[in-house]
Amino acid sequence: MLTNFIWWIIVGLIAGWAAGKIMKGGGYGVVMDIVLGIIGAMVGGWIFNALGIYPGGGIIGSIVVAIIGAVFLIWLTRLLKKA
Numbered sequence: 424m425l426t427n428f429i430w431w432i433i434v435g436l437i438a439g440w441a442a443g444k445i446m447k448g449g450g451y452g453v454v455m456d457i458v459l460g461i462i463g464a465m466v467g468g469w470i471f472n473a474l475g476i477y478p479g480g481g482i483i484g485s486i487v488v489a490i491i492g493a494v495f496l497i498w499l500t501r502l503l504k505k506a
Contacts (some may be wrong), residue, residue, distance in 0.1 A: 438458030438464060439451070439457055442490055462490075463496050466492035471491075
């Protein structure tokens with residue numbers, strides 16, 4: 424149980440940080456990077472599932488899906504801020 428929680432935090436941190444770099448931002452701080460990465464993992468999983476794409480298991484697949492989801496979230500929030 425605790426191990427899964429630690430993996431979620433690690434994946435969230437990596438994904439949130441990477442998404443901030445990809446989207447030309449400096450990141451949002453450690454806590455927000457983790458939150459963004461974890462929510463991004465859920466969003467990315469939903470997007471991939473809706474498209475019928477099932478990435479391989481493991482930590483790398485989880486990080487890639489989380490990064491894509493976090494990038495989508497950053498793009499969406501920036502789009503909404505401009506409106």
